[in-house]
Amino acid sequence: MKPFCFADGSIIDSQTATLHPMDLGLIRGYGIFDFFRTVDYQPLFLEDYLDRFIASAEKTYLPLPLGREELRSVIFELIEKNDLQQGGFRMVLSGGVSDNHFSPADGKLFIFAESLDFPSEEKYQNGIKLLTLEYVRPIAEIKTTNYTLPVWHSVNWKKLGAEDVLYHWNRWVSESSRSNFFIVKNGVIHTPDQHILHGITRKHLLKLAQNAIIRPISLEEVWDADEAFISSTTKVLLPVTQIDERKIGNGKVGPVTQSILEKFRALEKVTVAQ
Incomplete structure (x- = not known):
């Protein structure tokens, strides 16, 4: 502070x-x-x-x-x-x-x-692991201070080599505890539309993506995705290469994820220069 x-x-x-x-x-x-x-x-x-x-x-x-x-x-x-x-x-x-x-x-x-520290460069290069968690954040559209469950649950994350969780309910995914969630299939970005906080980074990523689709996304679609990533103010965009014990796509950071991250970093420079 x-x-x-x-x-x-x-x-x-x-x-x-x-x-x-x-x-x-x-x-x-x-x-x-x-x-x-x-x-x-x-x-x-x-x-x-x-x-x-x-x-x-x-x-x-x-x-x-x-x-x-x-x-x-x-x-x-x-x-x-x-x-x-x-x-x-x-x-x-x-x-x-x-x-x-x-x-x-x-x-x-x-x-x-x-002060603000970003995730290590290794995480941007190799991706991160998420753990699935059956949960819907209360009044998710409002950025409340209620993070009781993920704070409690986070004690186990490092033991399991995970960065965060992926919330789902009745097999429909929503968000991470502090980030929005995206998948990529056949070159197209998809992101959930329900039980989420409408992130500011998410908003600008969707503008950059142009062809992104906002819709319900099932866990089955996540397992079948070519790529996945999360976005937030403090992470910008972090590739997700593993969820639980399953690899996403080939288990490596994909080209769509890399491209949208580069576009966002360019947008930052333009925005600050204005």
Whole structure:
């Protein structure tokens, strides 16, 4: 965490930020957040992230104490004060302290600047392993702070050589715990349409892909895919070459995955330069 953050209505020392112990974010796990990156001191796709964060607050009945312009202003001030050339921003809105300790209240807004490490180059070159997990994330279309199951489950991932999980329900896949999921079949990209968070990286990848198909995808189709990958703010695009004990395609990173990653990295440069 970087030295300065936003909390209690102003920019303060990050070490002094506090949360009331009876806040719903703590006692009920109720709150929202969003996360974006800075590249050369510019917040990447900032308006998209602000759209989603503001919409999440409305959908969870949590009043935002700052409007869009004020949020943007605070973010750029934090970039300057933290000298954040390359890094991450985490916006968090807690559930608040309510009279009945259950209903949403006036939450507390935090904006933290963080250092950011990408996955190793080896993972981009060789791909990663996912573990299937039967689960549907609650109100998946909202970026809530409720990650209880994957945090608990993650203790086993490293033991099994996995990077993350792939959620499915009734044999229909949805997403990873922190990423969107894609398969490639006969050169065409497909991605699930239900029980997912509409990722910002996903949004821009779909624009780049042009011929991508958004639809229900079964586990059987995943096993039969030529390629697979996940996308997120902190991973960009990671090839998936194994799920459980099955190889995806020939078990190597495929040409469509490599191509769309190169296009996205080029898009980043263009976006920052504008």
